[in-house]
Amino acid sequence: MIDDALLRRWRMHSHFGDATGAGGPAGVARRSAGLQAQDAAALRRALLVRGVDDQGEPQRAYRAGEVVTGWLMRGTLHLVPAGDVRWLLGLFGERNLAGGARRRRELGLTEEVLAAAVGLLPELLAAGPLDRAELVRLLRARGVAVDPDGQAPAHLLGYAAARGLLCRGADLSPGRPGYRPLPPGRELAGDEALAELARWHAGAFGPVGPEDLAVWSGLGLTAARRAFAAAGLAEAAPGLFTLPGAEPPPPGPPLERLLGRYDTFLLGYRDRDLMLERRHAKRINAGGGVIRPALVRDGRILGTWRVEGGSEVPELWM
Template identity: 35%
Template sequence: MAAKMRNRLDRRTLGRLRLASQRLVPYPAAPRGLGPDVDGSVAGTVRWMTAMQAQDLQAALWAVGSRAPGSGLADVRSALDSGAVVRSWPMRGTLHLVAPEDLHWMLDLTAERLTKSIASRHRELGITWPDIEKSRDLALERVAGGGAVSRAELFQVFDAAGQATQGQRGIHILGTLCRHGWLVQGPLAGNQQLLVDFQSWIPVSRRPAREEAVAEFLLRYFRSHGPATIRDFAWWTQLPLTDVRAAFEDVKDQLVELEFGGTSYWMSAETASLLDDRVPGQRSVLLLPGFDEFVLGYTDRSLVLKPEYFNRIVPGGNGVFKKTVVAGGEVIGTWAREGSGARAAVVPDLFDGTKPLGATARAAFARAARRYQAFLGA
């Protein structure tokens, strides 16, 4: 039976628990085995997070770096170049970073549902299954023998063979080829990723049975994102809520339930144990990238971001999430890097101008800014 906790809580405490589970603040020192033993490498960080939002490549690189102590930009790029981390569309039709051995089983769970949801758009674009098969053959011929090709080059191949790529037709064809495990994004070429043959780039894939895979997906999500709700997970993956609830019965005994505001939140026992002492991160100030999992990993973001400030991080609801300043588990503003080289500076834009950062928070902000600059190699 899952443990249930009813501690006196506030939003910031739950936010700090999320910081801890997402590896954005360290756990207190503890004998090995008493806290989560996590590989702090770039690849280990992505594997722990299960999947990390990555439609903005530069943001995704810092999302990993902010969780992998001591890593630099070159380390994260190297992980993509080597295939230790892969970037694809495992769910929601959105690019994520995942561990290579996990990508295929995630696609097995999510691809069919997404394909059905975009079927009408494919009809509008004149994309038929024979078009997909022809494009697949053209693409695999182009990358045969370990070759790699840019998106622009591949679209030229498609266009020359009569498969038009204009008007989003090309990106929909490409996404379909990646969702079906024929292509995957591979090494970087500047700020773009080249496309490679899936089987050559990821020679070993785990393929658990569907029920086992959904249960693992659930457990890993709550361990890396908790406290979170069942609906958070269902939204995050876009898996049917009925399937999610059925799988949840298989893993809930490995989780702890926390009641807050009339809602049940779930997390690992290790994260819940932090409530026995003091949840870390009370005086932390973090500079997170746009599209970070701390904000986007949940359907309800109000625990860490007051609703009246939603529009400040996504102006006009344009779908482009700004970089966020997170203090003590709460999003309190946005930030930007201004200038370049030695003169570059990280500048905050706080939501509430009447509450400037105090001396301790200013010092923490300065440390966070130096860490970001160091990550870039500045």
């Protein structure tokens, strides 16, 4: 029988129980089903609490071609192993294209502009990685009418990424991401891809149910149920599943982490009620998509934390 305390602890150990950093950023990204990557400092923290304590390692992994960043789950930037980005994009690319269509039109990214950019980007990227400003400059020089200011460049590259033309790689200089062609990798489709996604999620977040996968992925409940049906998962409790052979963690001292902003532990479930009292919910997510740092012990959020004078200072609520 799994009670709430054991479920919280089991999920905590799924995320952080093997925080050795084995395999570097690529190994951690695979075991974590990808890591949120829209905030570089938050990504470094997510790797750190999972055992990658060398802050230069992410960029080395990018340069070695071991990892890339793409707009994937929920249309959000995620760090994933380079060999997995293609099948993930097969699941999320079309959905992300549809989700951004209205905003692209508002920004003047017409079908003609997009088609012209898509026709030129492979040639421009063939010579080597380029940053966003340089890509837009080169497109404009070839007659593609992209407003270089505002949000149009970001949405153009998001469109190209969803079409499978590019992804983010190593920074060309600090804070200046480079874009590169999509690397070769596994090609999965249909229920095979959905099943692999469910196995990723169950291994990283489990025990979980289809509702958790639906929220984490953004694919919706129907697709999540198909994924679970195809994945061959083991039922740990009614409606909750893990990878076959997964066991609850043995008794031991509490597992505690100071998680950074946007940590996937806070984003992988239908809701946060099991880990966070509702009266404190806005202290972690006050709105606008911002997820604050959290102090977590055995799966319960007990407070937040900040850096003060070079030290990590917890702020406990309970």
